[in-house]
Amino acid sequence: MEDMSVIVVEQADRLFQQHVNKNILADADDGKWAASLWAALEDAGLPLALVPEAAGGVGLAASVVASLIRRAAFYSVPLPLAETMIASRLWVDAGGDVLDGAVTLAPVNPQDRLTVVENGSGVTLSGTAHHVPWGVQAPTTLVFARDASGKGFLCRVLSAQLRPNKPRRNVAYEPRDEMHFDGVQLHAGDVRPAPDDLNKDGLMAFGAAIRVQQMIGGMERCLDYALTYANERIQFGRPIGKFQAIQHMLAVAAGHFAAASATADALFESERLGDDDFAVAIAKSRCGEAAGQVAAVCHQVHGAMGFTQEHPLHFSTRRLWAWRDEWGAESYWQERVGRKICASGGEGLWPLLADRKDSTVAA
Amino acid sequence: MRAFRFESLTLPPNAEMMRKKVRAFLDDERAHGRYAAHRTSWATFDPEFSRRAATAGFIGMTWPRQYGGGEYSNLERFVVTEEMLAAGAPGGAHWIADRQSGPQILRHGSERARELILPRIAAGECYFGIGMSEPDSGSDLAAVRTKAEKCENGWVVNGAKIWTSNAHRVHYLIVLARTEPPGQDRHAGLSQFIVDTASKGVEIRPILNLAGGHEFNEVFFRNCFVPEDMMIGKPGEGWTRVTGELAFERAGPDRFMSDIRLLVELVKKVGCAPSERQAIEIGRFVAHFAALRRMSSSIAGLLERGESPITEAALVKDVGTAFEREIPEIVRKLLPVEASLDDDDEYSQALAHVLLHAPSFTIRGGTPEILRGMIARGLGLR
Numbered sequence: 167m168e169d170m171s172v173i174v175v176e177q178a179d180r181l182f183q184q185h186v187n188k189n190i191l192a193d194a195d196d197g198k199w200a201a202s203l204w205a206a207l208e209d210a211g212l213p214l215a216l217v218p219e220a221a222g223g224v225g226l227a228a229s230v231v232a233s234l235i236r237r238a239a240f241y242s243v244p245l246p247l248a249e250t251m252i253a254s255r256l257w258v259d260a261g262g263d264v265l266d267g268a269v270t271l272a273p274v275n276p277q278d279r280l281t282v283v284e285n286g287s288g289v290t291l292s293g294t295a296h297h298v299p300w301g302v303q304a305p306t307t308l309v310f311a312r313d314a315s316g317k318g319f320l321c322r323v324l325s326a327q328l329r330p331n332k333p334r335r336n337v338a339y340e341p342r343d344e345m346h347f348d349g350v351q352l353h354a355g356d357v358r359p360a361p362d363d364l365n366k367d368g369l370m371a372f373g374a375a376i377r378v379q380q381m382i383g384g385m386e387r388c389l390d391y392a393l394t395y396a397n398e399r400i401q402f403g404r405p406i407g408k409f410q411a412i413q414h415m416l417a418v419a420a421g422h423f424a425a426a427s428a429t430a431d432a433l434f435e436s437e438r439l440g441d442d443d444f445a446v447a448i449a450k451s452r453c454g455e456a457a458g459q460v461a462a463v464c465h466q467v468h469g470a471m472g473f474t475q476e477h478p479l480h481f482s483t484r485r486l487w488a489w490r491d492e493w494g495a496e497s498y499w500q501e502r503v504g505r506k507i508c509a510s511g512g513e514g515l516w517p518l519l520a521d522r523k524d525s526t527v528a529a
Numbered sequence: 530m531r532a533f534r535f536e537s538l539t540l541p542p543n544a545e546m547m548r549k550k551v552r553a554f555l556d557d558e559r560a561h562g563r564y565a566a567h568r569t570s571w572a573t574f575d576p577e578f579s580r581r582a583a584t585a586g587f588i589g590m591t592w593p594r595q596y597g598g599g600e601y602s603n604l605e606r607f608v609v610t611e612e613m614l615a616a617g618a619p620g621g622a623h624w625i626a627d628r629q630s631g632p633q634i635l636r637h638g639s640e641r642a643r644e645l646i647l648p649r650i651a652a653g654e655c656y657f658g659i660g661m662s663e664p665d666s667g668s669d670l671a672a673v674r675t676k677a678e679k680c681e682n683g684w685v686v687n688g689a690k691i692w693t694s695n696a697h698r699v700h701y702l703i704v705l706a707r708t709e710p711p712g713q714d715r716h717a718g719l720s721q722f723i724v725d726t727a728s729k730g731v732e733i734r735p736i737l738n739l740a741g742g743h744e745f746n747e748v749f750f751r752n753c754f755v756p757e758d759m760m761i762g763k764p765g766e767g768w769t770r771v772t773g774e775l776a777f778e779r780a781g782p783d784r785f786m787s788d789i790r791l792l793v794e795l796v797k798k799v800g801c802a803p804s805e806r807q808a809i810e811i812g813r814f815v816a817h818f819a820a821l822r823r824m825s826s827s828i829a830g831l832l833e834r835g836e837s838p839i840t841e842a843a844l845v846k847d848v849g850t851a852f853e854r855e856i857p858e859i860v861r862k863l864l865p866v867e868a869s870l871d872d873d874d875e876y877s878q879a880l881a882h883v884l885l886h887a888p889s890f891t892i893r894g895g896t897p898e899i900l901r902g903m904i905a906r907g908l909g910l911r
Contacts, residue, residue, distance in 0.1 A: 393908055393909065396910060408910070408911070413901065413911065414901040414905070417844075417902075417904035417905050417908070418847075420533065420844065420904055420907075421844055421847055421848040421851075421904070424533050424535055424844055424848070425817070425824065425848055428820045428821075428824050428827070429816065429819060429820045429823065431536075431537045431823070432537065432819075432823060435537075435539075448815065448816045451812060451816035452819070452820045455816075497809050499812065500808070500811075500812030501805060501808045502812065503811070503815050504809055504810070504811035504813075505812075507811055507812070507815055508799055508800065508802070508803045508811065509801050511796065512793040512794060512795075512797030512798075513793065513797075515792060515796050515815075516615040519815065519819065520548070520611070520615070
């Protein structure tokens, strides 16, 4: 990263560190919207980090935005910051103006299909999206929907336009709401043909790409906690980190983390983190698997203490357990990669990996 | 957390050019039926292949021209290595010499050793074995008891090495020996020597492996004379030298591509319409593989910059060989085909070959138990 980028990330890190404490996280667990934290994120320009300067954003490179998402996840920032970053960029790329406030994305679940039907002055939406991050609390939802011919559209939906949605929570107690779009009328200006690359698979790769970066931040936090604890907790007269059994568990976890990071870093090469769905598929598969392993090791190191609300480990591990399943669990992406490989044949396996240019795993 | 560095690296255009070149060579090898990829790997010893690879310029690639090298970058070499592995090329004769012994001699050997040996390695005519393990010193390498005592114009070596792959058909071993009695610092007093296997006082006894192959040997040294200029580095530098050598040994694609040909045969056998389970497991293999490839190329980049990332290399080997070990265990459950040593079916043969060799993946070059100790030290736990 360039010097300027390093400063941007350090500043954001300080902001997260200052604002995100146990009380904020506990309040978020109780379903409260962290309004003052969101205001601080907006003051720092973070929601528009990925929007080009010419379009009114900050215009940071994908690698810097990924670092910001990782740091936010490291501190368990309990807000849809990453969702807003990517939604803002996609909407601007589709020709829309910069969106105000927090923006969430729908659908999340690969089985949820939303549709648009044109009417006189705009379109009518239909369908239900499950597990939408902060769907009730975010003022705007960016929806991907298809028309009868399969063509994709991005739709800006204000929460005021929706019928009461059902608040739901993931295992991290983060809002993951059930949203009903049946009969929602949108003006022409709020519906835009989706950029071409979204036609393949909608928001899946973009959503997965942000969860990948978040898992890296979350895993780093868990390992930080576990290494500190292993060096402090004394049993049998010495820190438990001196025992080979503990050392080896943590070494294995560090291996998963390093391998996951390598695949997550690969996403820096695409402008919006999620453009290369083959790389996303690999990263979401590898990071999801690593997240489970790292969380398990870090809990084991912490013993009973890690299973309490007194130690903050759970804020990170519960998020890892949720993030690995959102926008496609490992199996969803692995199957796509596997089918792509099989379609290319045995002798095609290696060239597909080594020479990969513009290949996609979209079905 | 003290994170390990695996900076992303994009292979430069000259490396991709090299890929075309090595593929053309390997395509030609296979078109002429010079080896059977489903039964071979980087450990397959085939001097004819090594000579042809050398003629095509694929051995000693990074070394100076004056020693027969090609003055290519580590990244060009990385590409050649991974292409050889992907093609199942039988590079076993030159592999060790090219991967670690040659670079070790180039960096720390005497001028005479460089001039005498490196051009022959680069010509595909001179092969090396690793003289580290001993009957009473395996993972605990600093406990070696082989002794080298100073004499006129050189050293006299006495002792024994074991698990010495290919000792019976290589020209030299790089032997780690004690040049001073063990003291408080057990890493002190060790030195590395280039020992000619044809020297007087070298006796080699075969040890067959469980696959029925003869790779392992036990090697005895009885008053074996080694000339002064066949020492690597200075007396007492042995531990530093040997750990530096292991950075070259541990991080390459050969630590996660040993059974890539089994995956190729699996995909062939499964065909273009896999079941959900087959697709998921194949996709998972590819995700693991892609991660390792990025980590390994990142280390090739560090080596190119002259760094010696010892702990990172240990981590790549630990993650990579765990993956190699897992492949046959999962593959065998994806198809109702039993492994066979001599069935005509190439998948079945590849599975048999890998099953019988897999235990060695997590032993050669350092066990996970040792590697994880190094990683833990890097994490600040030791």
